[in-house]
Amino acid sequence: MVSLTGADIATHNTKDSCWVIVHGKAYDVTEFLPEHPGGQKIILKYAGKDATKEFDPIHPSDTLDKYLPASKHLGPVDMGSVEKAETEEVIDEDERARLTRVSLMPPLSQCYNLLDFEDVARQTMRKAAWAYYSSGADDEITLRENHAAYHRIWFRPRILVDVENVDISTTMLGSKSSVPFYITATALGKLGNPEGEVVLTRAGYREGVIQMIPTLASCSFDEIVDAKQGDQVQWLQLYVNKDREITRKIVQHAESRGCKSLWITVDAPQLGRREKDMRSKYDEQAAEVQDEGTVDRSQGAARAISSFIDPSLSWKDIPWFKSITKMPIVLKGVQSAEDAIKAVEYGVDAILLSNHGGRQLDFAKSAIEMLVEVMAALKAKGYDNKIEVYVDGGVRRGTDILKAICLGAKGVGIGRPFLYAMSTYGESGVVRAIQLLKDELEMNMRLIGAQKLADLNSTFVDTSSITAHSATPRDNLSEQAYQKMITPPFLKNKL
Incomplete structure (x- = not known):
């Protein structure tokens, strides 16, 4: 089967013709848009693009095979031809701080x-x-x-x-x-x-x-x-x-x-x-x-x-x-x-x-x-x-x-x-x-x-x-008089 290119997919980027790429394969999800439990917006954000990163944490890998008709499975995509969106990997200040904390996590022990x-x-x-x-x-x-x-x-x-x-x-x-x-x-x-x-x-x-x-x-x-x-x-x-x-x-x-x-x-x-x-x-x-x-x-x-x-x-x-x-x-x-x-x-x-x-x-x-x-x-x-x-x-x-x-x-x-x-x-x-x-x-x-x-x-x-x-989750005594329990210390930032 001849692979589709990124350019082929990119032209189908509207609610009237919506294709997405998931794990190197293209799918026509146009008719599925109104039925998507999470709404159309998130799919349209990735219309004509690679949606794998958004798809993976939420859906089991066999979701498209189970719920999308075979006629909507468009085939493999030459991923080398797919344009990478520059904005997808932007790391803001909060994310940068989180990644620093990840690098300094306490040892499991x-x-x-x-x-x-x-x-x-x-x-x-x-x-x-x-x-x-x-x-x-x-x-x-x-x-x-x-x-x-x-x-x-x-x-x-x-x-x-x-x-x-x-x-x-x-x-x-x-x-x-x-x-x-x-x-x-x-x-x-x-x-x-x-x-x-x-x-x-x-x-x-x-x-x-x-x-x-x-x-x-x-x-x-x-x-x-x-x-x-x-x-x-x-x-x-x-x-x-x-x-x-x-x-x-x-x-x-x-x-x-x-x-x-x-x-x-x-x-x-x-x-x-x-x-x-x-x-x-x-x-x-x-x-x-x-x-x-x-x-x-x-x-x-x-x-x-x-x-x-x-x-x-x-x-x-x-x-x-x-x-x-x-x-x-x-x-x-x-x-x-x-x-x-x-x-x-x-x-x-x-x-x-x-x-x-x-x-x-x-x-x-x-x-x-x-x-x-x-x-x-x-x-x-x-x-x-x-x-x-x-x-x-x-x-x-x-x-x-x-x-x-x-x-x-x-x-x-x-x-x-x-x-x-x-x-x-x-x-x-x-x-x-x-x-x-x-x-x-x-x-x-x-x-x-x-x-x-x-x-x-x-x-x-x-x-x-x-x-x-008691519906009160905290009180002054426990917050102020009692010493807080010590939790695992993060490593010191050597950066």
């Missing part, structure tokens, strides 16, 4: 806990990537509460227990795991690392940790599955498509590729307002468009890729899901005792108590507080052994995980900390983050007097303060 990775990520990640990963809904009260709630639970240790050998391994949904936590589904991995979610896959294999594959991954589903090794366990997180046939194909393909369970997201009929993400998107648009009336303020990376999600999803769909797969079914995003009981009655295998990392409904309760309420309700109905219960959101320490296990959780999902570790130190960072948690878990098991996870129960914790809410 100086990261002693999960919050250290977050601190380094905040200072070294690209602005748009940090905004997407770190943002929460509205005033971010729930985002902060997710972690703060763990601070209101206190241990009641046992003494004189032989804890020379402790075992932190467990079984979740019938699959063995070296730890009672898993790598939960988080979207757009390539925003933080050019390899994307496969970095998490490799690290999970090295440490015996289960990975949940996200619907909105930057890598394709098959790329992530292909990266697993041996008998590594993977689960599928699902945003339900309005087109149920698409959903059926996704689920059954995942099952055929060996996924061990299906986690249906039920807390996102519409994605929340994540204002840091939205402002970042607006800043990019504002640089190009000065007319306030033409700027779409409602978009961020999250909303731009999620318009397919079905807001009509309801309990009546559960029997259908059970009819199309033999995988255990988990409802991801349960937020009340009433719905937990209903989940048992509908015959699902597990529930995940979650407020979507504080990214959906602000002032939703933390998962750890919901766990106290839900387990009490399940026990009252005699349902506590009929369903597995998981939690996620705000977990940063081994003590957080143990508190959840004591209160009845089967396992704990961790998302952002592994993204921050991946974004700063790559696979080695994720491995170290997991190892730090393992070390904390083993140490604290000894300190509270338990040999194995099955020994833990609610008598090991005091939850009398769990409902003492």
